[in-house]
Amino acid sequence: MAMSLLRTDDLSVSFGGVHALSHVDLEVVEGGVTxxxxxxxxxxxxxxxxxxGMVTSSGHVFLDGVNITALPPADRARRGLVRTFQTLELFEDLTVEDNLAAGAMHTPWWQFLKDALWPWGSRHTPHEVEDALELLGLTAExxxxxxxxxxxxxxxxxxARALAAVPLVLLLDEPAAGLDSAESRALGERLRAIADTGVTVFLIDHDMSLVLDVCDTIHVLDFGEIIASGTPEEIRNNPAVVAAYLGRAAETS
Ligand SMILES: Nc1ncnc2c1ncn2[C@@H]1O[C@H](COP(=O)(O)OP(=O)(O)O)[C@@H](O)[C@H]1O
Ligand SMILES: [Mg+2]
Structure with a gap:
């Protein structure tokens, strides 16, 4: 049986009177794309x-069987819970490679010593940076x-920068935002390749097509509650999911 790598138990968040998240029990099994x-x-x-751990919540969070509910964000990240943000913040004054190196956390201590003693020596690129560049097809850039x-x-x-931090679970918040459909498909292929290396990928999007194409398992949130969970096929045909999307579309149009 597949192991649950990340699990929430009765996770809730309120902002004033708004229940942004209500009693969410969600399980992310190891491997693949959820x-x-x-x-x-x-x-x-x-x-x-x-x-x-970036917002106050009630309930519990378990990572790899460990209750991490009381841990601050940095400790959760160190344990392998690595996220991206919906609004992309890159370090504009750093090269692509140095953006990734800034995300990498596993550079051995002696590397800093070596770079200090032999600054003219060949520049060391941590293998996780090299691997992430390769996996996202960014080596030439x-x-x-x-x-x-x-x-x-x-x-x-x-x-790639998040991947360079060597996550257990890579949490991606709408990585396809602003991409056209070809770019979005290409991103989907990269996400599958990441999952094939053994990293568990957790993908958020409001656009169903990318998620239906790429994911093994899908959970659907509406007004802070999980209204459906299943395979892409099950989600596609779930009346509650269709109603949630049509309902919101009608509201906003
Ligand atoms: N910092 C905040 N303060 C008040 N309300 C918030 C805050 N962040 C999110 N919300 C509200 O919580 C709900 C969920 O927001 P969010 O998680 O950003 O949704 P999604 O990512 O699915 O678009 C929305 O009603 C939003 O307005
Ligand atoms: Mg969002």
Whole structure:
């Protein structure tokens, strides 16, 4: 049986009177790509905020069998819970490679010593940075600056930087935002490749097509509650899911 790598138990978040997340019991099994979809305002970002400890919540969070509920965000990250943000923040004055190196956390201590003693020596690139560049197809652009890249490529740098931190679970908050459908499909292929290396990917999006294409399992949030969980096929045909999307669409149009 597949192991549950990340699990929430009765996770809730309120902002004043708004129940952004209500009693969410969600399980992310090890390996593959798990999706979380829902209309705008459903609570998707709040879920990642709560799981990573960036917002006050009630309930419990378990990572790899360990109760991490009381841990601050940095400790959760160190244990392998690594996220991206919906609004992409890259370090504009750093090259693509150095953006990734800033995300890498496993550079051995002696490397700093070596670089200090032999600054003229060949520059060391941590293997996790090298691997992340390779997996996201960014090797040729490693020495370029973010401003020189298209929006789609910049998005990939954001994912690569999180990957360079060697996550157990990689939590991606709408990585496809602003991508056209071809870029979105290409991103989907990269996410599958990441999952194939053994990293468990957790993908948030409000756009169903990417998630239905890429994910093994999908959970659907609406008004802070999980209204459906299943395979892409099950989700596609779930009347509650269709109603949630149509309902919100009708409201906002
Ligand atoms: N910091 C905040 N203060 C007050 N309300 C918030 C805050 N963050 C989110 N919300 C509200 O919580 C709900 C869920 O938001 P969010 O998690 O951002 O949704 P999603 O990511 O699914 O679009 C929305 O009603 C939103 O307005
Ligand atoms: Mg969001």
């Amino acid at each position: 999706g979380l979809i829902g209309p705008n305002g459903a609570g998707k970002t709040t879920f990642i905020d709560a799981v990573t 490693r020495d370029r600056f973010p401003a020189d890249l298209s929006h789609g490529r910049r998005r990939l740098v954001g994912v």
